[in-house]
Amino acid sequence: MMETHKNDIGSTFGMWLFLLSEILLFGGLFILYSVYRYNHSQIFHLAADALNRPVGALNTLILLTSSLTMALSIFFLKNRRPERSLFFLFLTIFLGLFFLFNKYFEWASKVHHGVYPNAPGLLERERGEVLFYGLYYSMTGLHGFHVLVGIGLLSVMFVFILRGKIDHERILPLKNTGLYWHLVDIIWIFLFPLFYLIT
C-alpha cells in the first residue's frame, strides 16, 4: 500500500542524496589528506614510492571492469535477459572479491613490514610518514568497507533476481545498488592517484 507512494524518480533521487552524503563522508578524509600532503609533500612523495603501484593499478582495472559488468547486468535485466544479468552480476561480485583479496595482501605485506597504525617502527619515522600511513589505512580501509557492503548488496540482488523478486519491471533495487557500486569505483579512482601515483 505504502509502496505506491514511491515512484522511480523519487527512489533514484533518494539514492543520489545518499551518495552525496557518502561523498562528503570521504570528503572529510580528503580535507585531511590535502592538508597533510601540503604540510609534508616531500615525505608523502617518498612514502608513496613504497606502495605497490602495480597492485594499485591492477585494482583500479578490476574496479573499472566491475563497473562495466555492473552496468551490463542492469542493461540485460532491463532487456529481459535475467540469465545474462545474473552472469554479469556474478562477475561483478567476483571482481569485488578479487579487489578485496588484493587489498588484503597489500595490507598484509605492509603489516608484515611493520607498517601499521601505532607500530613502534613506524612511530620512529618522520611524522609525515606516520600521517601518510594513517591516511592510507583510514581511506583505503573505509573504501574497502564500502566494497564489502557493496558485495553484500550485490549478493542480495543476486538472490532477488534468482527468485524473480526483481525483474525488468521492478529493476530499481538493482539500479540503486549499481549507483552505489559505481560511486565506490569513483572514490577509488581518486584514491589511486592520491596514494600510488604521487611519487
Add this chain to the structure above:
Amino acid sequence: MAGFYEDERRLRGILGWIFSTDHKRIGLLYLFAILFFYAIGVLLGFLMRLELMAPGPTIMRPQTYNAIFTLHGVIMIFLFVIPGIPSIFGNFFLPIQIGARDVAFPRINLLSWWIYMTGAFLAILSLFTGGGPVDTGWTFYVPYSLRTSVNVPLAVFAVFILGFSSILTGINFVTTTHQLRAPGMTWFRLPLFVWAVYATAWIQVLVTPVIGITLLLTLMERLVGVGIFDPAKGGDPLLYQHLFWIYSHPAVYIMILPAMGVISEIIPVFARRTIFGYKAMAFSILAIAVVGSFVWGHHMFVSGQSDLASIIFSLLTFLVAVPSGVKVFNWVSTLYKGSIEVAPPLLFALTFIFLFSIGGLTGLFQGALATDVHLHDTYWVVGHFHYVIFGGTGFALFGALHYWFPKMFGRMYHKKIPYFAWALLFVGFNTLYFPMLILGWKGMPRRYYDYLPQFHSLQWISTIGSWILIAGLILLFANLIYSLFRGEKAEGNPWGGATLEWQIPSPPPRENFAEIPRIERGPYEFRK
C-alpha cells in the same frame, strides 16, 4: 474516516506503534522519545546549577560535574534539539502540509527512528561501561578525548549512529518535498515551515557525514592509534576542530531553521493576515543554510588558527546575521495591521522573537574578532547559546506543541494555564541566563566546577532562575499531559489556519487525505 489512532493493521497495541510506517505515528514516537531525553537533560542542567550555586564543592565532585555537563550537552544537542522539531513536527506535518499521504520512504523513516533509539541507547550504555561517563564536553576535542580514561569510544560511536539517523531523515524530507507535493503546490505556495524543514534536511544530508568521519577517526584513534589527530604522532589537533565545526556550526542552523519555520506558521494565523514578504522569508532560509555552512571557523578564533582564516570567518559570520534579521523584521511587520489574538502559541512565538534576538545579537559580539578573544569559552558563550537554543528552538517547540496539539491529539488543552506557565518560564529563563552574559563579560570561564568568589552573587541568582524555570516547565507539561487524557475534543480547525493540515479532521486520518487536494492559493490566504 477514523483518526490514525484507531487504525490497526497488521499489528496491534504498542507494536502497531513501534513498527508503524505512518509518518504521524513516527512523529509521535519521536515526540515521546525526545521529551524523555529532554527531561533527563533538563535534570542534569538543574544539578549543574545546584553545584554552581556557591563556590567550592556543593553537591558533587569535579569529575562528576565534568561528566554531567558533557552528558547535558550531548543529550541536549544530539538527542533533543537536532532531531527535535524536524523529526517530531516535520514528520507529522511536512507530508500533510504539502498534500501528501506520507513521506517518500516510510520504511526508511521508521528505520531512522530505530537508529535514533539505538544511538540513544548506546549513549546511555556508555555511562555504565568502559571507564565510565565521558568527561570531554560535547565537543570531544582531541587530544583530551584521546587521553582521558573514560568511555569515549562508545559515546563517540553513539553519536555517529545518531548522525546516521539524521542523514536518513534528511534524505527522506528532501525527496518528499521534491516528489510528493500535491498538484498545484508550487514552490512558492509551500508553507514556510516546509521551506525551513527542507533547507534543514539538505544541511543534514550534506554536513552530517563530516562529523561522522571525524568521530569515526577519533574512535579509530582511540582503538588503534592511527595518529591523524594525535599531536604526539604528528597529527594536528586543530584539524579535528575544523572538521568538528564544519558540521557543528551548520548544526546550529539545523536547530534554529525549523524553529523559524514554526514561528512563520504561527504568526500569520494569529494575526489573521498573510506573512509579510513571503519570498524574502523563503530566500532568507536558503541564505542562512548556505552561508551558515561556511562560518565554522568562528569557534576557533583563539585556537591558534591563522589570523587570515579568523578574519575571513568573522566576515562570513556577520553575513549570516543579515538574513536572520530579515526574518525578524518580516515577522514583526506581519503583526502590522493584523487582527491579533494572543493565544498561547502566539505568545510563545513572540517570546521566541525577543529571546532569539538577544541570543543572536550576543552572537555578534562573539563573531567580532576583538571581543571574541575575551568572550570565547566564557559564560558569555553559555549565555548566548542558551538564549538561541532554549530561548529560540525551545520556545518554538513550546509554541509548536501548543499550536499543533489539537491537531495531533484531537483534544484541546486548558487555555489559561499556558499564560501562567509562560510567565514563570519567561522570568525564570531570563533570571537564569542573563546573569551568565554578565559573568562571561567579567571573565568567568565555562566548564568550571568551581569559581572565584567574585562570581558568587551572579551564579546564585542564576540558580534561583533555574528553580523558577522548573516551576514553569512543570506547569506547562502538566497541563498538556492532563489535556492529553481529559481535554475537550478539538475541532478540525480551532485556530482558523489556512494551511492544509487544518483542512482535515483532528486527529488526521491514517492516509491524511481522502483525495489528494488540488492547491490553488498560497499558504496564508485567510480571506477567501
Add this chain to the structure above:
Amino acid sequence: MIRGTTGLSNEIVENVFLYIAAISVSILVLITFLMIYFTIRYRRKRNPQPEDIRGNLWLEILWTVIPTLLVLSMFYYGWTGFRSLKKIPEGAFKVKVAARQWSWLFEYENGVKTEELMVPVGKPIHLLLTSQDVIHSFYIPAFRVKQDAVPGMVTPLWFKAKEVGTYDVLCAEYCGRQHAYMLTRVKVLSEEEFKQWYEGKGKELQIEKSRGLPRGPQLLQEKGCLVCHSLDGTPRIGPTLKDLSGNTVIVLTDGKERKVQADDAYLKKSLIEPNADIVKGFPPIMPSQEGLSTEEEINELVRHMKELK
C-alpha cells in the same frame, strides 16, 4: 581577582564591545517595542478586520542593506581591534609558557622558571605558549586576552599591563578533572622592582647551576608534581608522596590487584610509565615524564622522593 580595567588590549576590546552593544540594544528595543505596540494596537477586539499586506520591496531592501552595513562596520571594528591584539611590538619582553594538567610554568629568557608570571608594568610582554599534554587556554580576564596552548604548536600572545597589581590567570579550555583549578597569577611589578627580582633570580639560578642539577624540591615544583601530590600525607588527585619509599603499595596492573614494594625501580616506573601500575583508588591520569624530563632529573626526583618522610 579582577581589578577594573587595566592593560592596553582592554580598551580595544571594550570599545568594540560598546559599539556592538549600542547597535544591538537599539535594534532590540526597536523590535521589542514594535512587536508589543502592534500586538496591542491591532488586537482582535480593536481591529477585527485585518489588512492583507503582502510585503514591500523597498522595506525589504532597506532592512537588508542597513543591517549589512551595520554588521560590516562591526566586523571592521572587530578586525582592527584584533590587528592590534595580534601585532606584537618589536622588542617585547619574551616569556615561554608551558601548560600542562593542571598548572602553568613560565620560563624567562635568563632561564629562570616560575609558577606565577612576573612582568614589568608598561612594557609589552610576549608570551610563547605551548602545551605538554592536552589543549589549555591562557586567559587573563583583566587584560581581556586569551590564547589556546596547543601541544605541538607554539602560539603567541602579547599584552601590556598599565597598572601595578596582581591579576588572575585562568585556564579557559576544558582540560580535564582539575580544569577549574588551573589558576595562577600575573604579578605586575614596577620597573625597578621587576628588575631587582629578575636579576636576583637570575643570579640564584647561576649559583644553582654551578652546583649541578636543580634539586629535588624545586623539581617537584617545576614539573607540576605538587598539583596532584601533597607532601604532608593527605591524598589529593594522586596519593601523597610522604613516606612513600620502602612502603608497600596496592596497585592495579592490567586491572589486577597486586602489592608492590615502593623501591627505586617502582618509583622510576611511576614516572615513566605511570599507567602501568595504578595505585588503587586513584584514576589513571598521571602524565608520563618521558620526553619531559631528562634522565638525570628523573633520578634526582626518585632520590628526593625517598627523602620525603
Add this chain to the structure above:
Amino acid sequence: MKIYILVWLSLVILTGIAVSAAGMDWGGWSLGVALGIAFLKSGLILNYFMHLKDERGLRLFRWMVPGILAILILFIGLTFFDVAFR
C-alpha cells in the same frame, strides 16, 4: 551496450595514461595531471554508467555533483586559509 564497452575502454586507457604519466617528471603538474584524469574518468562513469546524463526527472540532478564538488572545494579552501597561513 556498445557504448558501455567504449566507455570502459576509455577508462582503461585513461588509467594507463595516468600510470605512465606518473612515471614521468611533470614537476608541480603531476598532481594536476593525475587529478585531471581522475575527474575525466569519474565524469565518464557518472554520465554513462550512472546515467546522470539522461536523468530528466529532476532538474536538480544536473547540479548535484558539481554542487557537492563546489562545497568540498570550499571546505578545503577555507581550511587552507588556516593551515597555509599559520
